[in-house]
Amino acid sequence: MKKAFALLLTLAVSLTTFVGCGAASGTPSDTSKPTKENTQTSEEQVEITWWNFPNFAAIDDTAGKYEENIIQAFNEKYPNIKVNMEMIDFGSGPEKITNAIQGGTVCDVLFDAPGRIISYAKDGVLADVNSMFTDDFVKDVDNDNIINACKVENDYFMYPISSAPFLMAFNKEMLEKHGLLDMINLEGDRNWTVDEYKALMEALKEKGEKGAVVYCVSQGGDQGPRAFLSNLAGTPITNDALTEYTINSQGGVEALEFVVDAVDKGLLLNGSALDGTASIEEFTSGRVSHTILFSPGVYNSNKANMEFEPIFLPFPTPAGTEPELEYLIDGFCIFDNGDEAKIEASKLLIDFICNDTEWGPKNVKQTATFPVRQSFGNLYEGDENMTYLASLTKYYGTYYNTIDGFAEMRTYWFPMMQAALAGDKIPEQALNDFVTSANQSISNAQ
Numbered sequence: 472m473k474k475a476f477a478l479l480l481t482l483a484v485s486l487t488t489f490v491g492c493g494a495a496s497g498t499p500s501d502t503s504k505p506t507k508e509n510t511q512t513s514e515e516q517v518e519i520t521w522w523n524f525p526n527f528a529a530i531d532d533t534a535g536k537y538e539e540n541i542i543q544a545f546n547e548k549y550p551n552i553k554v555n556m557e558m559i560d561f562g563s564g565p566e567k568i569t570n571a572i573q574g575g576t577v578c579d580v581l582f583d584a585p586g587r588i589i590s591y592a593k594d595g596v597l598a599d600v601n602s603m604f605t606d607d608f609v610k611d612v613d614n615d616n617i618i619n620a621c622k623v624e625n626d627y628f629m630y631p632i633s634s635a636p637f638l639m640a641f642n643k644e645m646l647e648k649h650g651l652l653d654m655i656n657l658e659g660d661r662n663w664t665v666d667e668y669k670a671l672m673e674a675l676k677e678k679g680e681k682g683a684v685v686y687c688v689s690q691g692g693d694q695g696p697r698a699f700l701s702n703l704a705g706t707p708i709t710n711d712a713l714t715e716y717t718i719n720s721q722g723g724v725e726a727l728e729f730v731v732d733a734v735d736k737g738l739l740l741n742g743s744a745l746d747g748t749a750s751i752e753e754f755t756s757g758r759v760s761h762t763i764l765f766s767p768g769v770y771n772s773n774k775a776n777m778e779f780e781p782i783f784l785p786f787p788t789p790a791g792t793e794p795e796l797e798y799l800i801d802g803f804c805i806f807d808n809g810d811e812a813k814i815e816a817s818k819l820l821i822d823f824i825c826n827d828t829e830w831g832p833k834n835v836k837q838t839a840t841f842p843v844r845q846s847f848g849n850l851y852e853g854d855e856n857m858t859y860l861a862s863l864t865k866y867y868g869t870y871y872n873t874i875d876g877f878a879e880m881r882t883y884w885f886p887m888m889q890a891a892l893a894g895d896k897i898p899e900q901a902l903n904d905f906v907t908s909a910n911q912s913i914s915n916a917q
Contacts, residue, residue: 515551516551516553517812517813517815517816518552518554519552519579519580519813519820520555520578520579520580521538521542521554521556521557521581521582522557522559522578522580522581523535523538523558523559523582524564524582524583525558525561526582528839535558541823541830541834544823545820545823545824549819549820552816552819552820565587568581568587577596577808579808579813579814580803580805580820583802584799584800584801585620585621585802586873586877588629589621590878591804591806592623592626592804596807597805597806598628598805598806599626599627599628600629600803600818601626603630603822611846612844614843616870617800617864617870621800628804629804630802630803630821631825631843632801632803632824632825633801633835633841634801634867635768635798635799635841635860636766636796636797636799636863637695637764637766637796638698638766638784638786638794638796639699639762639783640754640761640762640782640784641761642754642759642782643779644779645757645779646760646782649674649678655667655782656784661784661785661859662788662793663787664787665703665788669733672733672739673738675760676738680759680760681760682733682738682740682760682761683754684740684749684750684759684762685699685734685739685740685892686747687742687892688743688746689747689885690882690884690885691747692747692751692764694764694797695762695763695764696764696884697797697884698764698786698795700723700727700730701723701795702785702786702788703726703786703788703789704722704723704725704727706722707869711869713875715906715913716880716905716906718906719899719905722789724898724899727902731894743889750764751764754781755769763786765781766799767841768799768838768840770783770839770856771839772839781856783859785866795869796866797868798867799840800870801840831844831847835847836851849861876909876917877912879912879916884905887902888901
């Protein structure tokens with residue numbers, strides 16, 4: 472997603488590229504700073520395979536074409552490493568990886584997110600990348616939530632390159648048309664309260680405009696409704712230790728009551744029959760005033776076809792509290808296929824993609840995200856929306872997608888929301904039942 476945001480991409484593309492030849496030995500270049508100087512001198516030849524979801528924006532509508540350029544540049548520096556690149560899609564890719572792990576045919580390098588990568592690490596099929604997490608690199612990232620999302624206990628298994636927040640967005644032209652633009656905060660971090668949000672929804676309804684879709688038909692984009700609810704509550708989904716779910720707190724119950732009441736009054740739309748993709752389309756087409764899930768990738772993927780400018784906003788929170796945003800982290804892992812030379816060559820490829828002085832920043836921009844390395848600076852000078860979004864890392868909450876049983880938990884979320892919106896369960900019972908099942912998913916996974 473994003474970039475090719477997972478909600479919006481159902482593209483099934485398989486493209487295999489064979490570029491260069493040769494091998495690598497030794498260690499990756501010093502990741503304390505972006506690098507370009509090192510050249511590979513070993514005569515040993517190594518062949519590695521890189522599987523890639525369509526995270527980089529396509530060139531000429533061809534998925535994988537941009538990646539070909541990366542490999543070509545990499546081979547100028549490391550001519551003895553042969554990289555076989557294969558594109559996989561977000562629909563069938565996860566199953567392909569699982570089957571390949573079981574069959575002993577999985578790739579060497581994968582570009583993905585912590586949710587899946589850390590689960591592979593817990594299954595014991597990844598090589599650690601501890602040597603790449605130098606003190607200087609960790610200091611450059613300067614974000615414990617990002618760093619902690621990349622490891623299991625004391626070992627690192629994912630090397631991050633970029634991140635991006637998930638938040639909400641409003642139709643600026645619609646607000647201006649009705650004289651309501653001054654009802655949102657456009658100063659600083661744009662934080663605002665639940666009461667201010669409710670007042671704006673009521674004003675929009677009076678003008679005949681529709682509110683956001685509270686979608687809950689499937690798991691697609693379910694991070695949006697969860698972040699929406701937890702921020703309205705001022706309560707995180709889980710505790711910081713990732714040992715239990717906490718959204719059934721008093722604040723969580725009150726937040727779900729707020730959502731149900733808003734849907735009943737027509738301030739928000741019941742999305743029990745809509746998934747995340749369809750709900751975002753309702754916004755980008757101009758049919759609703761705002762969306763509870765938007766991101767830099769979605770914005771960049773849709774802006775050419777949008778007839779209005781979106782205003783990004785953090786989720787409203789109870790007075791006196793700050794938002795906690797969910798976020799994407801992009802990064803790489805290495806499958807342990809029992810060949811140390813392949814592992815070291817894979818580290819060199821990852822280091823080049825993430826840290827080369829030319830290609831590191833370029834690769835981040837091609838994903839419409841923001842570098843995890845502070846030393847890369849602002850890559851979007853002159854773009855007000857992207858510059859604002861880049862400033863929100865301080866609101867990143869605990870990255871709970873790596874919690875044990877996360878995949879099972881997701882199967883309980885949208886039925887809980889459907890039951891509450893339909894009135895089949897009162898919010899308190901719906902959340903209590905969800906937390907009971909979600910906590911059991913932790914134990915099941917362990």
